[in-house]
Amino acid sequence: MSRSGQSHILAIGGGSFRQSERHNFIEASGLLRYGLDLTGQDRPKLGLVATALGDSSDWLLKMYGAFSGWDVELSHLTVFPMPNVEDPRSWALEQDMIYVSGGSVANLMALWRLHGLDDVFEEAWRAGVVLAGQSAGALCWHVGGNTDSFGPGLRPWADGLGLLPYSCGVHYNAEPQRRPLLQESVASGELPGGYAADEGVALHYVGTEFIQAVTVDPAAYAYKLEYDGATGVKEFRIEPRLLTP
Numbered sequence: 001m002s003r004s005g006q007s008h009i010l011a012i013g014g015g016s017f018r019q020s021e022r023h024n025f026i027e028a029s030g031l032l033r034y035g036l037d038l039t040g041q042d043r044p045k046l047g048l049v050a051t052a053l054g055d056s057s058d059w060l061l062k063m064y065g066a067f068s069g070w071d072v073e074l075s076h077l078t079v080f081p082m083p084n085v086e087d088p089r090s091w092a093l094e095q096d097m098i099y100v101s102g103g104s105v106a107n108l109m110a111l112w113r114l115h116g117l118d119d120v121f122e123e124a125w126r127a128g129v130v131l132a133g134q135s136a137g138a139l140c141w142h143v144g145g146n147t148d149s150f151g152p153g154l155r156p157w158a159d160g161l162g163l164l165p166y167s168c169g170v171h172y173n174a175e176p177q178r179r180p181l182l183q184e185s186v187a188s189g190e191l192p193g194g195y196a197a198d199e200g201v202a203l204h205y206v207g208t209e210f211i212q213a214v215t216v217d218p219a220a221y222a223y224k225l226e227y228d229g230a231t232g233v234k235e236f237r238i239e240p241r242l243l244t245p
Helices: 030-037 057-066 088-094 105-114 117-126 178-188
Strands: 008-012 017-019 026-028 045-049 073-077 097-100 130-134 142-147 155-157 164-169 194-197 201-206 209-215 222-227 233-238
Touching: 008 030, 008 164, 008 194, 017 057, 026 057, 030 097, 030 130, 030 201, 030 209, 045 057, 045 088, 057 073, 073 088, 088 117, 105 117, 105 142, 117 130, 142 178, 142 194, 155 178, 164 178, 164 222, 178 194, 178 222, 178 233, 194 201, 194 209, 209 222
Parallel strands: 008 130, 045 073, 045 097, 097 130, 142 164, 164 194
Antiparallel strands: 008 201, 017 026, 142 155, 194 222, 201 209, 222 233
16 A cells, blocks of 8 residues: 555656667656655555556566666556456555556446456555556546547547546647647536646646646646636646656
Protein backbone atom coordinates (compact mmCIF):
# COMPACT_ATOMS: atom_id res chain seq x y z
CA MET A 1 0.00 0.00 0.00
CA SER A 2 1.18 3.63 -0.18
CA ARG A 3 0.69 2.59 2.56
CA SER A 4 0.03 5.85 4.19
CA GLY A 5 -3.69 5.26 4.48
CA GLN A 6 -4.30 7.47 1.42
CA SER A 7 -5.48 6.58 -2.06
CA HIS A 8 -3.40 8.12 -4.86
CA ILE A 9 -3.96 8.36 -8.61
CA LEU A 10 -1.35 9.82 -10.96
CA ALA A 11 -2.85 10.57 -14.38
CA ILE A 12 -0.15 11.37 -16.95
CA GLY A 13 -0.92 13.36 -20.09
CA GLY A 14 2.24 12.09 -21.80
CA GLY A 15 5.92 11.69 -21.10
CA SER A 16 6.05 8.66 -18.81
CA PHE A 17 9.00 7.42 -20.83
CA ARG A 18 11.65 9.09 -22.96
CA GLN A 19 13.82 7.75 -25.73
CA SER A 20 17.15 6.46 -24.53
CA GLU A 21 20.45 7.11 -26.26
CA ARG A 22 20.57 3.35 -26.74
CA HIS A 23 18.84 2.28 -29.95
CA ASN A 24 15.23 1.14 -29.49
CA PHE A 25 15.33 1.60 -25.71
CA ILE A 26 13.24 3.85 -23.49
CA GLU A 27 13.85 5.24 -20.01
CA ALA A 28 11.33 5.99 -17.28
CA SER A 29 10.92 9.72 -16.62
CA GLY A 30 10.75 11.70 -13.39
CA LEU A 31 6.94 11.47 -13.50
CA LEU A 32 7.19 7.78 -12.67
CA ARG A 33 9.78 8.47 -9.99
CA TYR A 34 7.24 10.86 -8.44
CA GLY A 35 4.57 8.14 -8.53
CA LEU A 36 6.86 5.56 -6.94
CA ASP A 37 7.78 8.02 -4.19
CA LEU A 38 4.08 8.20 -3.30
CA THR A 39 4.22 4.56 -2.24
CA GLY A 40 6.50 5.37 0.67
CA GLN A 41 8.45 2.17 0.00
CA ASP A 42 12.24 1.94 -0.33
CA ARG A 43 11.92 -0.80 -2.96
CA PRO A 44 8.36 -0.54 -4.26
CA LYS A 45 6.56 -3.31 -6.10
CA LEU A 46 5.53 -1.92 -9.50
CA GLY A 47 2.93 -3.77 -11.54
CA LEU A 48 2.81 -3.09 -15.30
CA VAL A 49 -0.41 -3.36 -17.30
CA ALA A 50 -0.57 -3.07 -21.10
CA THR A 51 -4.15 -4.18 -21.76
CA ALA A 52 -4.75 -1.09 -23.92
CA LEU A 53 -2.03 -2.33 -26.31
CA GLY A 54 -3.32 -5.89 -26.45
CA ASP A 55 -0.73 -6.98 -23.87
CA SER A 56 2.03 -6.26 -26.37
CA SER A 57 5.02 -8.36 -25.33
CA ASP A 58 7.32 -5.90 -27.11
CA TRP A 59 6.00 -2.97 -25.10
CA LEU A 60 6.09 -4.89 -21.83
CA LEU A 61 9.71 -5.78 -22.51
CA LYS A 62 10.52 -2.14 -23.23
CA MET A 63 8.85 -1.07 -19.97
CA TYR A 64 10.86 -3.61 -18.01
CA GLY A 65 14.02 -2.24 -19.61
CA ALA A 66 12.99 1.35 -18.89
CA PHE A 67 13.43 0.73 -15.16
CA SER A 68 16.92 -0.70 -15.51
CA GLY A 69 18.95 0.57 -12.58
CA TRP A 70 15.87 1.57 -10.56
CA ASP A 71 15.36 -0.07 -7.18
CA VAL A 72 11.92 -1.51 -7.98
CA GLU A 73 10.43 -5.00 -8.04
CA LEU A 74 8.68 -5.40 -11.39
CA SER A 75 5.89 -7.72 -12.47
CA HIS A 76 3.05 -7.50 -14.97
CA LEU A 77 -0.55 -8.55 -15.53
CA THR A 78 -1.89 -9.71 -18.90
CA VAL A 79 -5.23 -11.14 -20.03
CA PHE A 80 -4.14 -12.52 -23.45
CA PRO A 81 -4.60 -15.38 -24.17
CA MET A 82 -5.59 -15.82 -20.53
CA PRO A 83 -4.56 -14.10 -17.28
CA ASN A 84 -0.88 -14.76 -16.60
CA VAL A 85 -1.38 -14.92 -12.83
CA GLU A 86 -3.63 -17.33 -10.96
CA ASP A 87 -5.34 -14.61 -8.91
CA PRO A 88 -5.33 -11.08 -10.43
CA ARG A 89 -6.90 -9.67 -7.26
CA SER A 90 -4.08 -10.93 -5.07
CA TRP A 91 -1.52 -9.71 -7.62
CA ALA A 92 -3.01 -6.20 -7.63
CA LEU A 93 -3.22 -5.96 -3.85
CA GLU A 94 0.42 -7.04 -3.53
CA GLN A 95 1.64 -4.10 -5.62
CA ASP A 96 2.67 -0.71 -4.26
CA MET A 97 1.97 0.98 -7.59
CA ILE A 98 0.22 -0.13 -10.77
CA TYR A 99 1.10 1.58 -14.06
CA VAL A 100 -1.27 1.31 -17.05
CA SER A 101 0.04 2.04 -20.54
CA GLY A 102 -1.62 4.04 -23.28
CA GLY A 103 -3.47 2.53 -26.23
CA SER A 104 -7.19 1.90 -26.71
CA VAL A 105 -9.08 2.93 -23.60
CA ALA A 106 -12.37 1.53 -24.94
CA ASN A 107 -10.85 -1.92 -25.48
CA LEU A 108 -9.08 -1.71 -22.13
CA MET A 109 -12.31 -1.05 -20.23
CA ALA A 110 -14.19 -3.80 -22.08
CA LEU A 111 -11.56 -6.37 -21.19
CA TRP A 112 -11.17 -5.17 -17.61
CA ARG A 113 -14.91 -5.54 -17.06
CA LEU A 114 -14.95 -8.94 -18.75
CA HIS A 115 -12.26 -10.19 -16.35
CA GLY A 116 -13.52 -8.32 -13.28
CA LEU A 117 -10.45 -6.10 -13.19
CA ASP A 118 -12.55 -2.96 -12.84
CA ASP A 119 -13.52 -4.11 -9.34
CA VAL A 120 -10.00 -5.39 -8.65
CA PHE A 121 -8.35 -2.05 -9.41
CA GLU A 122 -10.94 -0.12 -7.43
CA GLU A 123 -10.29 -2.35 -4.42
CA ALA A 124 -6.54 -1.90 -4.84
CA TRP A 125 -6.96 1.89 -4.98
CA ARG A 126 -9.08 1.91 -1.83
CA ALA A 127 -6.44 -0.27 -0.15
CA GLY A 128 -3.76 2.33 -0.89
CA VAL A 129 -2.09 0.97 -4.02
CA VAL A 130 -0.98 3.95 -6.14
CA LEU A 131 -2.76 3.86 -9.52
CA ALA A 132 -0.91 5.52 -12.39
CA GLY A 133 -0.99 5.56 -16.16
CA GLN A 134 -0.59 7.57 -19.32
CA SER A 135 -3.17 8.49 -21.97
CA ALA A 136 -5.62 5.53 -21.91
CA GLY A 137 -4.02 4.65 -18.57
CA ALA A 138 -4.96 8.11 -17.30
CA LEU A 139 -8.45 8.36 -18.84
CA CYS A 140 -9.56 5.02 -17.40
CA TRP A 141 -9.64 6.22 -13.79
CA HIS A 142 -11.92 9.17 -14.69
CA VAL A 143 -15.48 9.36 -16.02
CA GLY A 144 -14.03 9.78 -19.50
CA GLY A 145 -12.41 12.10 -21.99
CA ASN A 146 -11.55 12.13 -25.68
CA THR A 147 -10.29 9.01 -27.40
CA ASP A 148 -9.26 7.71 -30.81
CA SER A 149 -10.23 4.17 -29.79
CA PHE A 150 -12.90 4.09 -32.53
CA GLY A 151 -10.91 5.55 -35.41
CA PRO A 152 -8.40 8.28 -36.30
CA GLY A 153 -10.81 11.05 -35.34
CA LEU A 154 -11.26 11.83 -31.65
CA ARG A 155 -14.66 11.43 -30.03
CA PRO A 156 -16.04 11.92 -26.52
CA TRP A 157 -16.04 8.82 -24.34
CA ALA A 158 -17.70 8.53 -20.92
CA ASP A 159 -17.34 4.89 -19.92
CA GLY A 160 -14.38 5.01 -17.55
CA LEU A 161 -14.16 3.53 -14.08
CA GLY A 162 -15.25 6.84 -12.57
CA LEU A 163 -13.06 6.53 -9.48
CA LEU A 164 -12.44 10.22 -10.17
CA PRO A 165 -15.72 12.04 -10.95
CA TYR A 166 -14.15 14.22 -13.65
CA SER A 167 -13.31 14.30 -17.31
CA CYS A 168 -9.66 14.03 -18.25
CA GLY A 169 -7.70 15.54 -21.12
CA VAL A 170 -4.41 13.97 -22.23
CA HIS A 171 -1.81 15.03 -24.84
CA TYR A 172 -3.47 18.42 -24.43
CA ASN A 173 -0.82 20.46 -26.23
CA ALA A 174 0.25 17.77 -28.69
CA GLU A 175 -2.85 17.06 -30.79
CA PRO A 176 -4.89 20.04 -32.11
CA GLN A 177 -8.27 18.30 -31.72
CA ARG A 178 -7.85 17.53 -28.04
CA ARG A 179 -8.47 20.91 -26.45
CA PRO A 180 -11.50 22.17 -28.41
CA LEU A 181 -13.24 18.78 -28.29
CA LEU A 182 -12.86 18.46 -24.54
CA GLN A 183 -14.16 21.99 -24.09
CA GLU A 184 -17.14 21.24 -26.36
CA SER A 185 -17.84 17.98 -24.54
CA VAL A 186 -17.91 19.68 -21.14
CA ALA A 187 -20.00 22.57 -22.49
CA SER A 188 -22.56 20.16 -23.98
CA GLY A 189 -22.77 18.04 -20.85
CA GLU A 190 -21.45 14.92 -22.58
CA LEU A 191 -18.61 14.98 -20.06
CA PRO A 192 -18.35 16.51 -16.60
CA GLY A 193 -15.87 19.24 -15.79
CA GLY A 194 -12.40 18.02 -15.08
CA TYR A 195 -8.67 18.36 -15.63
CA ALA A 196 -6.27 18.17 -18.55
CA ALA A 197 -2.53 17.66 -18.86
CA ASP A 198 0.00 18.66 -21.51
CA GLU A 199 2.78 16.32 -22.57
CA GLY A 200 5.21 15.87 -19.69
CA VAL A 201 2.58 16.70 -17.06
CA ALA A 202 0.85 14.48 -14.49
CA LEU A 203 -2.28 15.14 -12.43
CA HIS A 204 -2.04 13.97 -8.82
CA TYR A 205 -5.20 13.11 -6.90
CA VAL A 206 -5.53 12.02 -3.28
CA GLY A 207 -8.82 10.24 -2.89
CA THR A 208 -11.00 12.11 -5.37
CA GLU A 209 -9.39 15.49 -4.70
CA PHE A 210 -7.00 17.05 -7.19
CA ILE A 211 -3.88 17.99 -5.22
CA GLN A 212 -1.38 19.31 -7.74
CA ALA A 213 0.15 18.90 -11.18
CA VAL A 214 3.81 17.98 -11.67
CA THR A 215 5.92 18.21 -14.80
CA VAL A 216 9.24 17.34 -16.36
CA ASP A 217 8.76 20.07 -18.98
CA PRO A 218 9.07 23.70 -17.79
CA ALA A 219 6.95 24.88 -20.74
CA ALA A 220 4.00 22.55 -20.06
CA TYR A 221 0.84 23.08 -18.00
CA ALA A 222 -2.26 21.47 -16.54
CA TYR A 223 -5.79 22.86 -16.80
CA LYS A 224 -9.10 22.81 -14.98
CA LEU A 225 -12.32 22.89 -17.00
CA GLU A 226 -15.68 23.90 -15.57
CA TYR A 227 -19.11 24.22 -17.17
CA ASP A 228 -20.05 27.90 -16.85
CA GLY A 229 -23.75 27.31 -16.25
CA ALA A 230 -24.80 28.72 -19.61
CA THR A 231 -23.55 27.37 -22.93
CA GLY A 232 -19.81 27.31 -22.52
CA VAL A 233 -16.87 26.21 -20.44
CA LYS A 234 -14.27 28.02 -18.38
CA GLU A 235 -10.68 26.80 -18.56
CA PHE A 236 -8.14 27.72 -15.90
CA ARG A 237 -4.43 27.14 -16.36
CA ILE A 238 -2.63 25.36 -13.51
CA GLU A 239 1.09 25.93 -12.97
CA PRO A 240 2.62 22.49 -12.34
CA ARG A 241 5.50 21.83 -9.97
CA LEU A 242 8.69 21.24 -11.91
CA LEU A 243 10.36 17.99 -10.93
CA THR A 244 14.12 17.79 -10.77
CA PRO A 245 15.68 15.45 -13.36
